[in-house]
Amino acid sequence: MSTDLEALRDGGGWDSVVAPLLDRTWRDKPGFIAWLCTVDHKAIGRRFVFTAALFFFAAGVMGGLMRHQLAEPDNSLLGPDFYNQLFTMHGTTMMFLFAVPMMQGMSVYLIPLMVGTRNTAFPRMAACSYWIYLFGGLTLFIAFAFNTGADAGWFAYVPLAGPQYGIGRRADFWNMLVNFTEATGLMVAVDIATVILKMRAPGMSLQRMPLFVWASLVTSIMIIFAMPTVMFGANLVQMDRSAGTHFFNPAEGGDVLLWQHLFWFFGHPEVYFIFIPGLGFVSEIIPTFARRPMFGYDAVVLSMIATGFLSFGLWVHHMFATNLPELGKSFFTAMSFMIAIPTAVQMFCWIATLWTGRLNLRSPLLFVLGGFIVLLIGGLTGVMVGSVPLDLQVHDTYFVVAHLHYVLIGGALFPLMAAFYYWFPKVTGRLMNERIARWQFALFFIGVNATFFPMHELGLNGMPRRIYTYAVETGWGTLNMAATIGAFIVDLSMLMFVIDAVRSFLRGQRAGANPWGASTLEWSTSSPPPPFNFIALPVVSSRDPVWSRNEGAPTHVSGLQTSTREGLVTTVLDAIPDVRYEYPAPTIWPLVAAAFIILWLVWSIFSLQGALWGMIPPAIAFIAWFWPRRDETAQGAAVEKRP
Amino acid sequence: MTTRREATPASVPAVRIGNALDVSELPTYGFSHRSLMWWGTAGMIAIEGVAFAFMIVVYFYLRAISDTWPAAGGAPGLLWGTINLVIILASSIPNFYTDRAAIDHDLPKVRRGLVICAIFGLVLCAVRTLEFTTLNVRWDDSAYGSTVWMLLGLHTFNLVTDVLDTLVLTALMYKGPLEGKRFVDVAENAGYWEFVVLSWIPLYAVLYFGARF
Numbered sequence: 001m002s003t004d005l006e007a008l009r010d011g012g013g014w015d016s017v018v019a020p021l022l023d024r025t026w027r028d029k030p031g032f033i034a035w036l037c038t039v040d041h042k043a044i045g046r047r048f049v050f051t052a053a054l055f056f057f058a059a060g061v062m063g064g065l066m067r068h069q070l071a072e073p074d075n076s077l078l079g080p081d082f083y084n085q086l087f088t089m090h091g092t093t094m095m096f097l098f099a100v101p102m103m104q105g106m107s108v109y110l111i112p113l114m115v116g117t118r119n120t121a122f123p124r125m126a127a128c129s130y131w132i133y134l135f136g137g138l139t140l141f142i143a144f145a146f147n148t149g150a151d152a153g154w155f156a157y158v159p160l161a162g163p164q165y166g167i168g169r170r171a172d173f174w175n176m177l178v179n180f181t182e183a184t185g186l187m188v189a190v191d192i193a194t195v196i197l198k199m200r201a202p203g204m205s206l207q208r209m210p211l212f213v214w215a216s217l218v219t220s221i222m223i224i225f226a227m228p229t230v231m232f233g234a235n236l237v238q239m240d241r242s243a244g245t246h247f248f249n250p251a252e253g254g255d256v257l258l259w260q261h262l263f264w265f266f267g268h269p270e271v272y273f274i275f276i277p278g279l280g281f282v283s284e285i286i287p288t289f290a291r292r293p294m295f296g297y298d299a300v301v302l303s304m305i306a307t308g309f310l311s312f313g314l315w316v317h318h319m320f321a322t323n324l325p326e327l328g329k330s331f332f333t334a335m336s337f338m339i340a341i342p343t344a345v346q347m348f349c350w351i352a353t354l355w356t357g358r359l360n361l362r363s364p365l366l367f368v369l370g371g372f373i374v375l376l377i378g379g380l381t382g383v384m385v386g387s388v389p390l391d392l393q394v395h396d397t398y399f400v401v402a403h404l405h406y407v408l409i410g411g412a413l414f415p416l417m418a419a420f421y422y423w424f425p426k427v428t429g430r431l432m433n434e435r436i437a438r439w440q441f442a443l444f445f446i447g448v449n450a451t452f453f454p455m456h457e458l459g460l461n462g463m464p465r466r467i468y469t470y471a472v473e474t475g476w477g478t479l480n481m482a483a484t485i486g487a488f489i490v491d492l493s494m495l496m497f498v499i500d501a502v503r504s505f506l507r508g509q510r511a512g513a514n515p516w517g518a519s520t521l522e523w524s525t526s527s528p529p530p531p532f533n534f535i536a537l538p539v540v541s542s543r544d545p546v547w548s549r550n551e552g553a554p555t556h557v558s559g560l561q562t563s564t565r566e567g568l569v570t571t572v573l574d575a576i577p578d579v580r581y582e583y584p585a586p587t588i589w590p591l592v593a594a595a596f597i598i599l600w601l602v603w604s605i606f607s608l609q610g611a612l613w614g615m616i617p618p619a620i621a622f623i624a625w626f627w628p629r630r631d632e633t634a635q636g637a638a639v640e641k642r643p
Numbered sequence: 644m645t646t647r648r649e650a651t652p653a654s655v656p657a658v659r660i661g662n663a664l665d666v667s668e669l670p671t672y673g674f675s676h677r678s679l680m681w682w683g684t685a686g687m688i689a690i691e692g693v694a695f696a697f698m699i700v701v702y703f704y705l706r707a708i709s710d711t712w713p714a715a716g717g718a719p720g721l722l723w724g725t726i727n728l729v730i731i732l733a734s735s736i737p738n739f740y741t742d743r744a745a746i747d748h749d750l751p752k753v754r755r756g757l758v759i760c761a762i763f764g765l766v767l768c769a770v771r772t773l774e775f776t777t778l779n780v781r782w783d784d785s786a787y788g789s790t791v792w793m794l795l796g797l798h799t800f801n802l803v804t805d806v807l808d809t810l811v812l813t814a815l816m817y818k819g820p821l822e823g824k825r826f827v828d829v830a831e832n833a834g835y836w837e838f839v840v841l842s843w844i845p846l847y848a849v850l851y852f853g854a855r856f
Contacts, residue, residue: 225689569679
């Protein structure tokens with residue numbers, strides 16, 4: 001083989017001739033337009049995480065405003081109408097614009113690195129999904145700025161959100177937000193599931209997949225089966241509002257409870273697709289800081305799959321206060337108790353790993369341990385509200401507010417903070433300050449408990465959720481003040497985190513490839529990873545590839561084109577190399593298509609004609625996106641090998 | 644039974660060269676489950692399948708609590724819906740041959756097949772328009788009317804999407820720049836069409852007979 005041809009194939013090391021070639025092929029061109037066109041999963045993942053963080057802070061400010069209003073009885077800081085918008089926007093933003101996109105953004109960034117490939121399966125779709133998410137989220141906030149913020153709660157029950165009571169355009173924008181975020185979620189889920197099933201490094205059979213990859217796979221499959229129902233349901237409500245249909249109108253044969261079924265069939269699994277990635281983070285972080293492989297890998301995987309399945313059988317426990325058959329409710333109580341089993345199995349596996357390991361008590365592990373406690377409390381109150389008689393007592397009170405915040409903060413936010421500290425050096429190449437991290441952890445842990453623990457008591461004392469004020473005689477003032485002080489402590493800890501993140505990003509200590517001594521593939525490449533992720537795709541021969549490998553097994557893949565963005569497709573079960581795959585090139589069309597989709601759906605709020613004619617521009621954009629370019633086709637045809 | 648499209652994965656194996664696993668002899672694309680886009684399409688089908696399933700759930704949920712089902716105008720007329728069913732089932736035949744031709748990289752056959760599929764699709768869209776005229780209810784009359792229109796509307800959305808896709812592919816196979824992996828696109832479009840065909844069978848049964856029995 002001539003030197004020329006060899007230079008066109010990868011497989012050499014960092015000092016070989018292929019490194020600059022790969023860099024030229026994979027690096028985005030400089031300039032703003034190229035920035036908009038990028039299809040690099042790392043850029044898209046970073047954007048998802050950054051945008052979700054901004055939405056988190058916006059929703060946090062709303063939470064702070066509500067705490068301020070409730071700090072003392074008969075407070076008149078906020079009026080009832082604005083308060084309704086605030087709690088709806090807070091919940092909607094946290095669930096739809098922060099939690100799910102944040103977890104998916106982490107997957108978009110991490111999964112290709114963890115499975116040892118160079119990009120996601122459908123990078124243009126990933127780009128498009130980000131733009132839909134960004135523009136869709138901004139649409140909701142722009143409407144809010146014009147006093148058109150959704151105000152019927154984050155689950156937008158009809159008839160309150162229906163045509164009769166949901167006056168103005170507030171509920172319309174909520175329905176459209178569901179379309180935007182669920183379209184985003186579904187696109188990313190299909191992308192991530194495909195990467196995990198078909199693009200793993202050779203040798204990374206299913207039983208060698210890192211646990212976060214398993215968590216992402218389970219989550220993606222859950223999203224594919226759960227998100228369509230809420231999207232579908234929101235559009236039915238929207239048609240009731242704008243086209244005069246009667247799906248939820250009892251006077252014409254419709255039914256309001258139907259919405260609750262459609263919403264919670266999605267809404268309950270939703271909790272788990274926020275929570276399972278969190279469990280995945282924990283299962284990555286614990287072995288690293290216990291310095292031993294995960295105890296009970298098989299049990300953890302099966303538990304995550306079981307959680308995924310069972311989470312589809314719980315939705316009615318959100319509806320115990322409705323007139324459903326009692327026998328049915330008993331079934332859902334039993335299912336709600338049952339789902340505690342796989343979560344407990346995972347917790348015991350983590351404890352066993354920590355118990356038998358040599359602990360390295362750094363900030364990521366601190367957040368994991370703090371999350372344990374918070375999640376455990378949330379889980380225990382979950383068992384309480386999972387039973388019908390107790391639920392009827394505390395339904396729609398602050399007890400439920402306390403429960404859901406404990407579950408989501410313990411199950412998702414603590415693991416997420418741990419994940420930030422853990423992967424920050426990989427993403428930026430720099431370490432965060434350990435001392436500040438410890439202070440931040442302490443403040444966060446104290447603040448969260450100070451905010452939400454008193455709410456249990458408030459709920460038991462009868463304080464309903466979603467009220468904008470209360471009378472002095474109720475005696476709820478002291479506990480509310482405690483909760484508000486707690487919220488300020490949380491704010492302080494978040495401020496510390498942001499300042500330290502910015503400071504570390506600019507001037508932090510250099511991290512090197514693997515600062516924690518971790519075992520998964522993303523730590524085998526430089527920090528931050530190059531545009532092509534790996535100089536040569538790795539070959540895996542054990543479950544902890546950085547720690548151990550089978551002597552005599554190949555170490556890396558060679559022979560991929562360096563002149564085009566080429567990757568490797570492997571088989572589903574055993575990850576045997578099967579087909580080479582040419583990744584699509586950067587293009588502006590995903591951005592254009594996303595913008596047209598937003599315009600179409602916003603237009604459809606104001607006119608039925610818009611709902612119809614508005615479909616044409618996105619269709620044109622999708623065709624332009626698909627239509628192959630002559631130069632790229634010629635290049636592809638020149639090197640193609642038929643199957 | 645192994646068909647041509649399922650030719651064993653890794654029919655060309657990666658080879659060991661020193662410490663490396665060399666993949667330079669592997670094909671640059673593959674059909675069926677060897678193609679990433681097949682998995683993407685499968686995901687799309689799962690998502691739309693869930694939406695269809697829930698539309699059927701909504702239909703029977705509302706039927707169970709409603710006093711009048713169907714509305715005063717009676718059940719939807721059988722004529723156009725049944726004609727649609729016959730044509731859509733028949734469209735599987737050219738669709739199957741186009742799929743095969745794509746796997747064989749037979750461009751003239753693919754072109755002919757796509758044109759025939761596109762014609763079938765356009766005829767189906769026309770019949771579908773007539774179908775809407777014999778539902779015997781308006782969408783804003785009652786929950787029954789809303790459900791029936793939504794049921795037919797959802798399938799029509801899929802139908803139109805795939806007809807458009809077929810037209811674009813037809814144009815591409817005649818006019819556009821071609822390479823081998825475009826045949827994979829044709830095969831996958833054919834696969835998606837099968838979903839449009841198969842999903843119509845239960846939807847047809849619910850729409851036309853859910854109001855009769």
